[in-house]
Amino acid sequence: MTSKHRDPEYLANARIVRAQVRAAWRRGEDVHCWRRGELLAPGRPFDVGHLDPDGGHARSNLAPECVTCNRSDGGRRGAAITNGRAARPLPVPRRSSPREGLAPW
Numbered sequence: 001m002t003s004k005h006r007d008p009e010y011l012a013n014a015r016i017v018r019a020q021v022r023a024a025w026r027r028g029e030d031v032h033c034w035r036r037g038e039l040l041a042p043g044r045p046f047d048v049g050h051l052d053p054d055g056g057h058a059r060s061n062l063a064p065e066c067v068t069c070n071r072s073d074g075g076r077r078g079a080a081i082t083n084g085r086a087a088r089p090l091p092v093p094r095r096s097s098p099r100e101g102l103a104p105w
Contacts, residue, residue: 010057014048021046021064034063035073053077 005011024031025042032039033046040046049065053073 007057010062013057013059013062016059017048017062017064031064033066033069035065035069038066040064040066047071049073 021031021040030039031046034049034051045067047065047067047070048062049070051061051063055061
């Protein structure tokens with residue numbers, strides 16, 4: 001975990017996103033990984049990812065993400081830094097219709 005993930009603003013907003021996901025699950029709503037759109041099964045571990053990795057810690061820049069997506073992207077970025085080159089952003093899938101419920105994801 002990087003120092004940016006120890007920032008009090010990030011910790012507070014990530015806690016809110018996690019609470020929103022748990023509340024959605026209690027209401028029986030589906031919650032999807034913002035990166036690939038896969039269903040996050042109720043009660044299963046998930047991460048809170050950054051929509052824009054350089055966009056700060058505001059709640060509007062955080063969204064639930066499957067563990068695999070989040071950590072793969074973090075590993076790719078870390079390797080790029082270690083190897084002295086810029087990380088290549090992956091294309092973000094765009095939805096044709098807005099999803100009901102939790103915004104912005």
